[in-house]
Amino acid sequence: MKMKRSIYAAAAAGAVALSLSACGGTTASSGSTASGGSSADTANMPTVKLMVGGIDKQIYLPYQLAQQLGYYQKYGVKVELSTEQQGGVGAEDAMASGQVDMAGAWYIHTVDFQSKGKNVINLVQLSGAPGERIMCSPKANVHTGADLKGKTVGVTDLGSGTDELTQFIASKAGLSKNDYHTIAVGAGATAIAAIQRGSADCVMTTQPTVGALESKNLAVPAIDLATADGAKAALGGTLPSAGLLAQADWVKSHEDAAQKVVDALVDTMHWISTHSAADIADKLPQSYVQNATISKDQYVKALDQDKAQFLPDGIMPAGGPTTIFEEEKTIGVDTSKIKVSDTFTQKYAQAALKLEGYTASSTPAGDNG
Numbered sequence: 001m002k003m004k005r006s007i008y009a010a011a012a013a014g015a016v017a018l019s020l021s022a023c024g025g026t027t028a029s030s031g032s033t034a035s036g037g038s039s040a041d042t043a044n045m046p047t048v049k050l051m052v053g054g055i056d057k058q059i060y061l062p063y064q065l066a067q068q069l070g071y072y073q074k075y076g077v078k079v080e081l082s083t084e085q086q087g088g089v090g091a092e093d094a095m096a097s098g099q100v101d102m103a104g105a106w107y108i109h110t111v112d113f114q115s116k117g118k119n120v121i122n123l124v125q126l127s128g129a130p131g132e133r134i135m136c137s138p139k140a141n142v143h144t145g146a147d148l149k150g151k152t153v154g155v156t157d158l159g160s161g162t163d164e165l166t167q168f169i170a171s172k173a174g175l176s177k178n179d180y181h182t183i184a185v186g187a188g189a190t191a192i193a194a195i196q197r198g199s200a201d202c203v204m205t206t207q208p209t210v211g212a213l214e215s216k217n218l219a220v221p222a223i224d225l226a227t228a229d230g231a232k233a234a235l236g237g238t239l240p241s242a243g244l245l246a247q248a249d250w251v252k253s254h255e256d257a258a259q260k261v262v263d264a265l266v267d268t269m270h271w272i273s274t275h276s277a278a279d280i281a282d283k284l285p286q287s288y289v290q291n292a293t294i295s296k297d298q299y300v301k302a303l304d305q306d307k308a309q310f311l312p313d314g315i316m317p318a319g320g321p322t323t324i325f326e327e328e329k330t331i332g333v334d335t336s337k338i339k340v341s342d343t344f345t346q347k348y349a350q351a352a353l354k355l356e357g358y359t360a361s362s363t364p365a366g367d368n369g
Helices: 056-068 091-096 108-115 159-172 189-195 209-215 226-236 248-253 255-273 277-283 295-309 320-330 346-358
Strands: 006-009 015-017 047-052 076-083 102-106 119-124 131-137 152-156 181-184 203-207 220-224 242-247
Touching: 006 277, 015 255, 015 320, 047 056, 056 076, 056 242, 056 255, 056 277, 056 295, 091 102, 091 108, 091 119, 091 242, 102 108, 102 119, 102 346, 108 119, 108 320, 119 248, 119 255, 119 346, 131 159, 131 209, 131 320, 159 181, 159 189, 159 203, 159 226, 189 203, 189 209, 189 242, 203 209, 209 220, 209 295, 226 295, 226 320, 242 255, 255 346, 277 295
Parallel strands: 047 076, 047 102, 152 181, 152 203
Antiparallel strands: 006 015, 102 242, 119 242, 131 203, 131 220
C-alpha cells in the first residue's frame, strides 16, 4: 500500500504548509537537544536513518516529538529524521530498498511487502486508527459507506493507502469499486481545491486538512476513522496504522539501535498520553502547528479531538492485525502464505515498558492478531 503524499512548502516564508499529504517539508536534525534529553556523548551513539511518511502530519507527530523531547538522545541513539518528498520515493519503499534504516509508516505495509517476499516487520505500534476522515460536501449527503454510491471520492493517489482504505469502507457497506469513482487529489491545498471546485464530492484526508475544510465550510465529516472507536464503528475492528517499520535482517544486525529507537518512542507515547494537545503543540516545530493552512488554535483543537488515535504503550492491540489482513484480502492482496505473527513483534515495546517502569494499558495482539 503506497501512501503517496505531497508537500507544499511556503517558499517565501520557508515554512512547511501542513498539507495533509503524508509528507512534510523539512528534515529534522538528529542532533537537536530539547527538554528531557540527557547529556550523553552523541559521538559514541549508533546512528539510525528514519524517514517518515509525512513528518509534519498529526498522525505521524510522535517521531518528531521524540526528537523535540530529547528522547532519542536520552536512550542513546542518534536519529536522522527525514520525510517523504513530493514525487519522491515513499518512506516505506526507501526503507525496503535500504536508503534509510527505518520508516515511520503504516503497519499494513508489512503485509504488502511480505506478500512480495520482502521481510519487513513492525517494531512498535503508535496508533490504533488511521486518523483519516472522509470529508464530503454538504450537498453530497454522505453519512455512511453506502452513501458513497454514485459519488466521486478524492484520494491521495490511485493505489494509495487512502484509495485502498476507501475500497475497504465501500466493501464493508456492500459496494464494489464500480459503484463509485475515485480520483487522485493529493492532499492539503489540492484536496481542498478538489472539494471547492466540485471535482470531488468527498476526499479522504487527515488533520489539519480536516480542520481547514471545516473552517472554510467546504466539507463536513461523513465517515470518521480518526480514532479507534470510529474505526470500529466503520470497519468492525481496530485499524492499527502508524508504526515503526524495518527490514527484519537490519533489525537482527542492529538489535541495540532498534531497541533504543523503540525505547524513545514508547516513552514519547506515554508522554502524549499524560499531556494535553496544547502541551504537545508547544513542543512541536512552529511551522508544523501554525502556517498558511491552519492556526495554532485550530491545530490544537484538531489534535485534542483526534488524540485518542495514539496508543499510550506502543503495543499492537488485540484484533488489529486481523482487521488489516481482512482489508488486504478485500483489495486483492494474497495473504495466504503470510503468518500474522511474522508481521510485527511486541518484544521491543515490552522491553521498553519494563525499562521505563510503565504498564501496558491495552490487550496485546498475539499470534492470531
